[in-house]
Amino acid sequence: MSRQILGPFNRVEGDLEVSLESEAGRVTAAWVNSPMYRGFEQILVGKAPSDALVMVPRICGICSVSQSVAAAAALADASGARMPPNGERAVNLMLATENLADHLTHFYLFFMPDFAREAYAGQPWFDDIAARFKAVRGAATAEALAARARFFRIMGLLAGKWPHTLSIHAGGSARAVGPTERVRLLSMVREFRAWLERHLFGDRLEAVTAIDSLEALWAWADTAGPAASDLGRFLQLCRALDLGALGQAPGVPRYLSHGNYPVDGVPGFARGVWDADAAAVTPFDAADVAEDIAHAWLAGSATARHPLEGQTHPDADKADAYSWCKAPRWRGHTVQCGALSRQVVDGHPLARDLVMQGGGNVMSRVIGRLLEIARVVPLMEQWLRALAPGEPFHVPTTLPDEACGTGLVEAARGALGHWLVVRRGRIHNYQIIAPTTWNFSPRDASGVPGALEQALVDTPVGAGDTMPVAVQHVVRSFDPCMVCTVH
Amino acid sequence: MNVLWLQSGGCGGCTMSLLCAETPDLMAMLADAGIDFLWHPSLSEASGAEAVELLSACASGARPLDVLCVEGALLRGPHGSGRFHMLAGTGRPMIEWVRELAGRATHTVAVGTCAAYGGVSAAGANLTDACGLQYDGDASGGLLGAEYRSGSGLPVINVAGCPTHPDWVIETLLALALGEFGAEAMDALGRPRFYADHLVHHGCSRNEFYEFKASAEKPSDLGCMMEHMGCKGTQAHADCNLRPWNGMGSCTSGGYPCISCTEPGFEEPGHPFAETPKVGGIPIGLPTDMPKAWFVALAALSKSATPKRVRVNATADHAVIAPVNRKTGLK
Ligand code: SF4
Ligand code: SF4
Numbered sequence: 001m002s003r004q005i006l007g008p009f010n011r012v013e014g015d016l017e018v019s020l021e022s023e024a025g026r027v028t029a030a031w032v033n034s035p036m037y038r039g040f041e042q043i044l045v046g047k048a049p050s051d052a053l054v055m056v057p058r059i060c061g062i063c064s065v066s067q068s069v070a071a072a073a074a075l076a077d078a079s080g081a082r083m084p085p086n087g088e089r090a091v092n093l094m095l096a097t098e099n100l101a102d103h104l105t106h107f108y109l110f111f112m113p114d115f116a117r118e119a120y121a122g123q124p125w126f127d128d129i130a131a132r133f134k135a136v137r138g139a140a141t142a143e144a145l146a147a148r149a150r151f152f153r154i155m156g157l158l159a160g161k162w163p164h165t166l167s168i169h170a171g172g173s174a175r176a177v178g179p180t181e182r183v184r185l186l187s188m189v190r191e192f193r194a195w196l197e198r199h200l201f202g203d204r205l206e207a208v209t210a211i212d213s214l215e216a217l218w219a220w221a222d223t224a225g226p227a228a229s230d231l232g233r234f235l236q237l238c239r240a241l242d243l244g245a246l247g248q249a250p251g252v253p254r255y256l257s258h259g260n261y262p263v264d265g266v267p268g269f270a271r272g273v274w275d276a277d278a279a280a281v282t283p284f285d286a287a288d289v290a291e292d293i294a295h296a297w298l299a300g301s302a303t304a305r306h307p308l309e310g311q312t313h314p315d316a317d318k319a320d321a322y323s324w325c326k327a328p329r330w331r332g333h334t335v336q337c338g339a340l341s342r343q344v345v346d347g348h349p350l351a352r353d354l355v356m357q358g359g360g361n362v363m364s365r366v367i368g369r370l371l372e373i374a375r376v377v378p379l380m381e382q383w384l385r386a387l388a389p390g391e392p393f394h395v396p397t398t399l400p401d402e403a404c405g406t407g408l409v410e411a412a413r414g415a416l417g418h419w420l421v422v423r424r425g426r427i428h429n430y431q432i433i434a435p436t437t438w439n440f441s442p443r444d445a446s447g448v449p450g451a452l453e454q455a456l457v458d459t460p461v462g463a464g465d466t467m468p469v470a471v472q473h474v475v476r477s478f479d480p481c482m483v484c485t486v487h
Numbered sequence: 488m489n490v491l492w493l494q495s496g497g498c499g500g501c502t503m504s505l506l507c508a509e510t511p512d513l514m515a516m517l518a519d520a521g522i523d524f525l526w527h528p529s530l531s532e533a534s535g536a537e538a539v540e541l542l543s544a545c546a547s548g549a550r551p552l553d554v555l556c557v558e559g560a561l562l563r564g565p566h567g568s569g570r571f572h573m574l575a576g577t578g579r580p581m582i583e584w585v586r587e588l589a590g591r592a593t594h595t596v597a598v599g600t601c602a603a604y605g606g607v608s609a610a611g612a613n614l615t616d617a618c619g620l621q622y623d624g625d626a627s628g629g630l631l632g633a634e635y636r637s638g639s640g641l642p643v644i645n646v647a648g649c650p651t652h653p654d655w656v657i658e659t660l661l662a663l664a665l666g667e668f669g670a671e672a673m674d675a676l677g678r679p680r681f682y683a684d685h686l687v688h689h690g691c692s693r694n695e696f697y698e699f700k701a702s703a704e705k706p707s708d709l710g711c712m713m714e715h716m717g718c719k720g721t722q723a724h725a726d727c728n729l730r731p732w733n734g735m736g737s738c739t740s741g742g743y744p745c746i747s748c749t750e751p752g753f754e755e756p757g758h759p760f761a762e763t764p765k766v767g768g769i770p771i772g773l774p775t776d777m778p779k780a781w782f783v784a785l786a787a788l789s790k791s792a793t794p795k796r797v798r799v800n801a802t803a804d805h806a807v808i809a810p811v812n813r814k815t816g817l818k
Contacts, residue, residue, distance in 0.1 A: 006535050008528070009575060010526075010533070010538060011530075016575055017573075017575035035572065035573040035574075039611075043610045043611035043612075054760045058498050061501065109529065117532060134532070135532035136532075145514070146512065148506065149508060149733075152507050153733055156735040159736065160740060161732035161736045162503075162507065164650060166743035166746070167741050167742045172707070173707070174706035174741070175742035176707055466536040472534060
């Protein structure tokens with residue numbers, strides 16, 4: 001048996017260290033450590049509740065809008081505010097822009113460059129993949145960055161700037177859209193659609209979302225357009241390297257989604273927990289969530305607490321702790337979350353088939369994200385068409401001096417929740433569970449490892465390999481965001 | 488010119504902002520200017536031991552280091568140990584790495600307000616003891632100390648902003664690569680003057696409302712946000728309304744006040760961000776170089792002269808009254 005510590009893990013957002021135990025070329029146990037702590041939950045205490053809208057986006061520069069939306073939702077829950085239809089759609093557009101840009105950044109800049117590493121030189125597909133995806137120098141890097149920057153003009157117009165906009169409020173968006181601006185926004189979405197259809201998919205978005213099974217996906221991959229696309233290239237790698245068998249976490253068959261993109265108060269993507277063993281969705285109730293700090297460098301109660309009663313007090317010397325990350329649990333269970341979970345809970349047939357056949361794994365998590373890109377762009381077009389310039393985008397709200405609120409949203413990486421308690425007009429408690437807190441949680445009090453810790457078990461590691469590339473695929477397949485994790 | 492980029496107590500947003508640069512090929516543009524990223528946590532291939540080797544070589548001087556960029560605040564706690572941020576895989580606090588590397592770098596650049604002054608990471612009671620590279624809020628010092636000078640003889644260059652505008656970073660690096668960035672290019676807080684010699688107020692699309700003190704009262708109103716909404720555009724050093732964000736935006740055009748994110752201490756304004764503190768009904772944070780009495784007199788005058796169009800539009804989310812067409816005789 002050998003033990004090794006891997007880090008720094010780059011091309012993830014933030015800081016990550018992984019310890020592995022392995023035997024006979026396979027990982028037997030993993031410990032995931034988030035080695036940086038800033039303490040946003042304490043920073044917020046005592047501030048005016050509206051100041052959360054300034055502070056929380058700065059938890060994370062890659063999903064700052066998701067943090068804003070969660071804070072606005074918590075404030076709305078606490079005040080009984082309801083966004084007008086224009087406000088809902090404008091916020092959906094901002095959130096969708098960020099989520100899709102994140103998926104793009106992840107695929108092109110964070111995930112694919114690993115297949116262009118020396119470890120794969122000599123593979124029959126290597127030259128093509130390296131020319132396209134090599135870190136910094138690959139042709140796709142330049143193309144994807146340019147497409148991303150162009151797509152983010154939506155945020156320039158609708159949000160002033162990205163990251164860290166302040167236009168999202170409990171009562172809607174502070175930036176109303178005029179008639180010609182609506183047309184201009186539509187042209188930006190179309191430009192992005194055209195880019196995706198040419199480079200990422202090699203096909204119409206509607207054709208991609210119509211793929212309803214793994215079998216249909218392979219058949220689609222073999223046709224000419226898709227074969228020359230970036231998704232086609234990825235599927236070719238899935239076949240060559242059997243990525244559908246890598247990074248499974250059979251002990252974590254629960255897929256959580258908070259649901260996203262409400263229109264008239266009804267989420268566009270459903271909320272719930274998909275239980276793969278029972279092949280059924282269970283309704284999600286925020287009362288079923290608790291956070292455990294047994295192995296986190298945090299002082300306080302040994303029993304798991306609901307976030308409204310949650311505490312966050314650093315204790316760097318705590319025995320048995322190995323991460324700043326808490327261990328959130330749903331009904332006491334470890335769950336996984338992310339785009340795949342979102343699509344599974346929402347019932348997309350391809351996502352369900354992927355999970356029924358191989359669970360969460362490197363291939364299904366990446367497909368989940370790309371499928372989501374294809375599904376959300378047409379929604380953006382719909383929301384834009386439905387905007388009604390002249391009608392309000394924001395309604396004023398007032399928050400009572402004593403209140404509590406829950407804000408649930410889906411960031412690109414999965415389920416994000418904010419819990420807020422206001423006393424005498426000031427923030428009394430603010431607790432956050434980020435997607436990567438779920439996925440990269442440490443062991444809980446009963447010793448049950450988090451989703452990544454389980455997914456890493458069985459991953460092949462070469463003797464003397466200081467940074468096994470398969471481990472990197474598994475880690476990055478979750479698209480972790482470590483700055484969010486411990487905030 | 489090689490560049491090593493590290494992230495510590497920040498959100499990664501300054502990197503994400505950099506990747507929004509308005510150029511068809513950011514990497515090629517930098518490469519063409521002779522700028523080469525030795526390592527960047529979001530972009531580079533090298534992971535784990537390979538990355539640590541590279542950092543060690545720079546820290547020991549075995550590999551020359553032209554520019555050290557640090558994004559995020561430096562977390563000195565708990566009790567000066569730096570354990571709130573250990574550099575993964577090294578068992579050493581990030582502040583030790585940064586001290587060593589800064590001692591070798593020809594230029595040291597703080598990217599973003601966190602790295603410059605502490606920023607949001609230093610907000611509240613600052614339990615992590617966060618500070619900037621060479622400032623702790625507006626007090627000189629920080630991690631490296633007031634006396635610190637990089638190999639070039641310059642103090643830390645503070646490309647402040649939360650996040651920084653992509654061009655502020657790129658143009659600073661380009662100027663360094665050209666050898667055209669000296670002490671005179673920095674303001675009193677170490678910020679590049681090419682953007683810090685402007686105020687956010689310059690070029691703000693709400694300037695007509697400002698002139699007449701026609702004020703916004705709630706989010707989504709079109710009026711000037713100085714009087715009631717906490718906008719600090721008249722005091723914040725940055726060219727946000729002259730140099731668009733994400734192709735066409737700025738905070739004030741996005742519908743919300745400037746919170747002066749390029750200034751030390753912006754994270755603790757001493758009042759709710761979206762409210763203007765006032766004494767006797769007069770905002771306390773007036774334009775920096777305007778005597779208060781003058782401001783009060785001019786505001787009273789301009790308020791009394793506000794055209795109906797400007798007054799009505801100020802509290803609406805779209806222009807309710809358009810400027811009238813008038814035969815002017817001008818051709
Ligand atoms: S300055 Fe702002 S955007 Fe930059 S790292 Fe710090 S919090 Fe993030
Ligand atoms: S307008 Fe103000 S708050 Fe916005 S980016 Fe510029 S300096 Fe920062």
